[in-house]
Amino acid sequence: ASDLHHSCQWGSGIRWGDGPTDTGMQRLALSEDDKSVRDWFIQTMKDLKCKVTVDEMGNIFAVRPGRRADVPATFIGSHLDTQPTGGRYDGILGVLAGIEVIKTMNDMGLETEGGVGVVDWTNEEGARFPMSMISSGVWAECIPLARAHNLKEVPTVASLPTAASAPETMKSALQKIGYLGDIPCSYKSTPMAAHFEVHIEQGPYLVSANQRVGVVTAVQAYRWFRLNVIGRDTHTGTTAFEHRADALYAFAQMMVRAREVAASKGCLASVGIVEVKPGSVNTVPGEVSFSLDIRGPETKLVTEVEKELRTDFDAIAATEGAGIGKPCRVEWTLDFDSPAVKFHEDCIDCVQQSAQAVVADASVADTKSLVRTIMSGAGHDSVFTSKRVPTSMIFIPCKDGLSHHPEEFSTADDCATGASVILQAVVRYDRK
Amino acid sequence: ASDLHHSCQWGSGIRWGDGPTDTGMQRLALSEDDKSVRDWFIQTMKDLKCKVTVDEMGNIFAVRPGRRADVPATFIGSHLDTQPTGGRYDGILGVLAGIEVIKTMNDMGLETEGGVGVVDWTNEEGARFPMSMISSGVWAECIPLARAHNLKEVPTVASLPTAASAPETMKSALQKIGYLGDIPCSYKSTPMAAHFEVHIEQGPYLVSANQRVGVVTAVQAYRWFRLNVIGRDTHTGTTAFEHRADALYAFAQMMVRAREVAASKGCLASVGIVEVKPGSVNTVPGEVSFSLDIRGPETKLVTEVEKELRTDFDAIAATEGAGIGKPCRVEWTLDFDSPAVKFHEDCIDCVQQSAQAVVADASVADTKSLVRTIMSGAGHDSVFTSKRVPTSMIFIPCKDGLSHHPEEFSTADDCATGASVILQAVVRYDRK
Ligand SMILES: NC(=O)NCCC(=O)O
Numbered sequence: 015a016s017d018l019h020h021s022c023q024w025g026s027g028i029r030w031g032d033g034p035t036d037t038g039m040q041r042l043a044l045s046e047d048d049k050s051v052r053d054w055f056i057q058t059m060k061d062l063k064c065k066v067t068v069d070e071m072g073n074i075f076a077v078r079p080g081r082r083a084d085v086p087a088t089f090i091g092s093h094l095d096t097q098p099t100g101g102r103y104d105g106i107l108g109v110l111a112g113i114e115v116i117k118t119m120n121d122m123g124l125e126t127e128g129g130v131g132v133v134d135w136t137n138e139e140g141a142r143f144p145m146s147m148i149s150s151g152v153w154a155e156c157i158p159l160a161r162a163h164n165l166k167e168v169p170t171v172a173s174l175p176t177a178a179s180a181p182e183t184m185k186s187a188l189q190k191i192g193y194l195g196d197i198p199c200s201y202k203s204t205p206m207a208a209h210f211e212v213h214i215e216q217g218p219y220l221v222s223a224n225q226r227v228g229v230v231t232a233v234q235a236y237r238w239f240r241l242n243v244i245g246r247d248t249h250t251g252t253t254a255f256e257h258r259a260d261a262l263y264a265f266a267q268m269m270v271r272a273r274e275v276a277a278s279k280g281c282l283a284s285v286g287i288v289e290v291k292p293g294s295v296n297t298v299p300g301e302v303s304f305s306l307d308i309r310g311p312e313t314k315l316v317t318e319v320e321k322e323l324r325t326d327f328d329a330i331a332a333t334e335g336a337g338i339g340k341p342c343r344v345e346w347t348l349d350f351d352s353p354a355v356k357f358h359e360d361c362i363d364c365v366q367q368s369a370q371a372v373v374a375d376a377s378v379a380d381t382k383s384l385v386r387t388i389m390s391g392a393g394h395d396s397v398f399t400s401k402r403v404p405t406s407m408i409f410i411p412c413k414d415g416l417s418h419h420p421e422e423f424s425t426a427d428d429c430a431t432g433a434s435v436i437l438q439a440v441v442r443y444d445r446k
Numbered sequence: 447a448s449d450l451h452h453s454c455q456w457g458s459g460i461r462w463g464d465g466p467t468d469t470g471m472q473r474l475a476l477s478e479d480d481k482s483v484r485d486w487f488i489q490t491m492k493d494l495k496c497k498v499t500v501d502e503m504g505n506i507f508a509v510r511p512g513r514r515a516d517v518p519a520t521f522i523g524s525h526l527d528t529q530p531t532g533g534r535y536d537g538i539l540g541v542l543a544g545i546e547v548i549k550t551m552n553d554m555g556l557e558t559e560g561g562v563g564v565v566d567w568t569n570e571e572g573a574r575f576p577m578s579m580i581s582s583g584v585w586a587e588c589i590p591l592a593r594a595h596n597l598k599e600v601p602t603v604a605s606l607p608t609a610a611s612a613p614e615t616m617k618s619a620l621q622k623i624g625y626l627g628d629i630p631c632s633y634k635s636t637p638m639a640a641h642f643e644v645h646i647e648q649g650p651y652l653v654s655a656n657q658r659v660g661v662v663t664a665v666q667a668y669r670w671f672r673l674n675v676i677g678r679d680t681h682t683g684t685t686a687f688e689h690r691a692d693a694l695y696a697f698a699q700m701m702v703r704a705r706e707v708a709a710s711k712g713c714l715a716s717v718g719i720v721e722v723k724p725g726s727v728n729t730v731p732g733e734v735s736f737s738l739d740i741r742g743p744e745t746k747l748v749t750e751v752e753k754e755l756r757t758d759f760d761a762i763a764a765t766e767g768a769g770i771g772k773p774c775r776v777e778w779t780l781d782f783d784s785p786a787v788k789f790h791e792d793c794i795d796c797v798q799q800s801a802q803a804v805v806a807d808a809s810v811a812d813t814k815s816l817v818r819t820i821m822s823g824a825g826h827d828s829v830f831t832s833k834r835v836p837t838s839m840i841f842i843p844c845k846d847g848l849s850h851h852p853e854e855f856s857t858a859d860d861c862a863t864g865a866s867v868i869l870q871a872v873v874r875y876d877r878k
C-alpha cells in the first residue's frame with residue numbers, strides 16, 4: 015500500500031482532504047507522468063530480478079522466471095493510466111498488487127512451474143485515446159495495430175494548455191515518451207498461461223453488503239459511439255424557435271431520451287464528452303458532437319438500446335429545423351465495441367478458493383458470506399486477455415462504490431486482501 | 447459595396463460558394479485580423495480628411511469637420527468584429543456605409559453644421575468577450591471601465607490553437623494589438639449630437655414581405671447568464687442512474703425546459719456555449735457550465751422567464767443525485783443585461799422621411815409599403831448610445847433572415863439603399 019501511494023507521486027490530481035495521500039489522480043495515458051511511473055515500474059521490476067519487455071503498444075511485461083522455460087508465465091495485469099479526474103486505486107491497485115506478489119514470492123523463495131509476470135497495459139481507461147482496453151485488445155489481435163496506432167486523443171485532452179498543437183495519435187504519443195517498443199503486440203509474441211487481475215469494484219455491491227471479496231465471473235457488454243448532430247448556425251436573438259435547426263437543443267432531447275430507453279431495458283447510457291460549435295453566446299449552435307456509452311448485462315440488450323436510439327434520435331433530428339425545411343441530421347460512428355464476457359471456470363475456481371482461504375480467519379461466524387460472485391459493470395484488460403487465455407478477476411470494495419472520481423478510496427486492509435487473493439490464485443493456477 | 451468586400455479580406459471565414467466573396471467571416475474582436483481591418487479603417491478615414499481618435503476601449507472615432515467646431519458631430523456607427531462563424535454584413539455594413547457617406551459628402555462638397563463622424567465600436571458581438579455592445583456601454587457610462595477591461599475571453603476562443611496560454615482579458619488584448627487608446631471612453635470625452643446605424647435585419651420580416659427598409663423604433667430586452675451545474679464525477683459503467691448526480695443530464699433537462707418556458711411567454715432562450723468536465727467518455731460529468739441568452743419584447747417578460755427558470759432549474763438539479771443524498775446544484779451569474787429600448791422620435795422621423803425618399807423611385811405602385819417600422823431582435827451599439835444621445839437605426843433585408851452564419855447575405859442594391867438612407871438621415875438631422 016505504501017508503494018501504491020509512492021507510485022501516485024507521478025500525476026497526483028485534485029486534493030480532497032488534508033492527508034498526504036488525500037488527492038485524486040490525473041495521469042492520462044502516455045503523458046509525461048505516465049512515462050515517469052512506467053520508468054519507476056520497470057526499475058522496480060528489474061530490482062526484483064524480473065525480465066522486462068515492452069511491445070509496440072507500450073505494454074510493459076515483467077516476468078519472474080519459473081522452473082520451466084518452455085511454458086508461458088501466468089500474468090497479473092492491470093493499468094497505471096487514470097481518468098482526468100481519477101483516483102488512486104482504479105488500475106493502479108492491480109499493477110501494484112502484482113509487484114507485491116513478486117516481492118512476496120522473492121521473500122519466501124517461492125518457486126513456480128511457469129514464470130509469474132506483471133503487465134501494465136497501455137491506455138486501459140480510454141480517457142485520452144477513446145478506446146478502452148485498447149492495448150490488451152491489440153495483444154489479443156481483436157483490434158488491428160494500425161487502427162490503435164492511428165487513434166487520436168479526445169478533444170478535451172487535445173485542448174489542454176500543455177497539449178501539442180495538433181491532436182496526438184497513440185503512435186506519436188508512444189514515440190514521444192519513448193515507449194514504442196519493438197516486440198510485436200500479440201499473444202503470439204508474448205504468450206500467457208493465464209491472466210488474473212485485482213481491481214476495486216467501482217460499484218456499490220460489496221461495500222453496501224459488507225463483503226470483502228468479489229469473484230468476478232463476467233463483464234457486461236458496452237459500446238462507445240461518437241455522434242455528430244448537424245444543424246444550422248443562426249442568431250439567438252432574431253431566430254424564432256420554429257426557424258431554428260438548433261443542434262444543441264436536439265442533443266439535449268437525445269440525452270434525455272437515451273436515459274429513458276436505457277432504463278427501460280435495465281441498461282445504462284451516458285454522455286461524457288460534448289463539443290459545441292461555434293461556441294458563442296449569441297449563435298445557435300450548428301454542430302454538436304458527443305460521446306455515447308451504452309452498457310448492459312447482455313450484448314443483445316445493448317444492441318436493442320442502440321437500435322431504439324438510432325430511430326429516436328433520427329426522429330428528434332428530423333423535427334428540429336423541419337419548419338425551415340432544413341432539419342438536423344445525426345451521424346453515428348462506432349468507436350469501440352466490447353460484447354459481454356464470461357471468465358474461465360478454472361480461473362474462477364482458483365480465485366474462489368483463494369478468496370475463501372484469505373477471509374477464513376476473519377472474526378465473523380459465516381466467512382463464506384464475505385465472498386460473492388459478481389459481474390463487472392466496467393471493462394478491464396481481462397476482457398481481452400479472456401479471448402486468448404484463461405482469465406478471471408478479483409474485486410475488493412471501494413468507498414461508496416465511487417470510481418472515476420478523485421475521492422475513490424479502498425482501505426489498506428482491503429487492498430492487502432486483494433493482493434493475498436491474487437497471490438494464492440496465481441500459485442493455485444500454476445500448480446494445476 | 448466593393449469596399450465592404452475589400453475590408454473582408456481580413457478574417458474571411460468559411461467558404462460556401464465559388465465566387466470570390468462567397469465566404470463567411472471569422473474576425474473575433476481584437477484578433478490580428480481585427481487589428482488589420484482597424485488599421486485599414488483609420489488610413490481610409492485619414493485619406494478622407496477625417497480626424498481620428500481611439501479611446502481606452504479601442505473604439506475608433508473618425509470625424510469629418512462641419513462649419514461649427516462648437517457642436518458635437520452626428521455619428522454613424524457599428525462594428526467590424528464578427529462571430530466565429532459570422533457573415534460579411536453584420537456590423538461591417540454599418541461601418542462601411544459610414545465610410546461611403548463621408549466619401550459621398552466629400553465628392554459632393556457637402557457642408558454640414560456639425561461634423562459627421564464614423565465610429566467602429568469594439569467587441570459589439572460579445573462573441574469573444576461575453577458582453578455584447580460592451581464598448582458603447584462603457585462610452586455611455588453604463589458599464590464600468592474596469593469591469594470591461596478585466597472581462598475574460600470565452601473558453602471556446604481561449605482554446606483555439608492560436609490562443610495565448612491563459613485566457614486574455616479585454617485590456618491585455620487591446621494592448622496586444624496596440625489599440626488601448628488614451629482618450630477616456632465616455633460620452634463626455636467624445637460627445638455626439640446623435641447616433642445612426644444601418645444594419646441587416648438579421649430576421650425574416652423584411653425579406654419575406656419584400657420590403658426594402660425597416661425603420662427601427664425599438665430593441666427587445668435580453669439578458670446573458672453563465673450557469674454552473676455541479677454534480678459528481680463517477681463511472682459510467684458501474685453507476686446506476688439512481689446513484690448519479692450527472693451534471694450533463696441535468697443540463698439537458700434544463701435546456702429542454704428553457705425552450706418550453708420561453709415559448710410560453712413569447713420569448714426566446716438559447717444556449718450557445720457548453721463546457722463539460724472532466725470530458726471523458728466513461729466518466730459521468732461532474733460539472734457543466736453553459737451560457738443562457740434570454741430575450742423578449744418587454745423587459746418584464748425576460749424577468750418572468752428568468753424567474754420561472756430559476757425555480758425549474760433548481761427543481762431539476764435537486765432531483766438529479768437525490769438518490770445518493772448529493773443532489774446537483776446550479777449557480778447563476780449575470781454576465782450582461784440589456785433592457786428593452788425605444789429609440790428617439792426625432793431620429794426615427796429622420797430615418798422615416800429618408801427611407802421614403804430613397805424608395806420613392808422604385809417601380810412599384812405603392813412605395814410607402816416598401817418601408818415599415820420594426821423592432822430589433824438583436825442588440826446593437828445604438829442601444830447604448832440611445833441612453834445618452836438621440837439614436838435610431840435602419841434595417842435592410844437579408845437572405846432568409848439568416849445571420850451569425852457564413853452565408854449571411856444582402857444584395858448590393860439593398861446595401862446601397864441602406865447607405866443612401868443613412869446619408870439622408872444624417873443630413874436631415876444636422877439641419878434640424
Ligand atoms: N475499470 C475501468 O474503469 N475501465 C475503463 C473502461 C470502462 O469504461 O469500463
Ligand SMILES: NC(=O)NCCC(=O)O
Nearest residue numbers: 251296570571578824825
Ligand atoms: N447585431 C448583433 O448581432 N449583435 C450582437 C448582440 C446580440 O446578441 O444581439
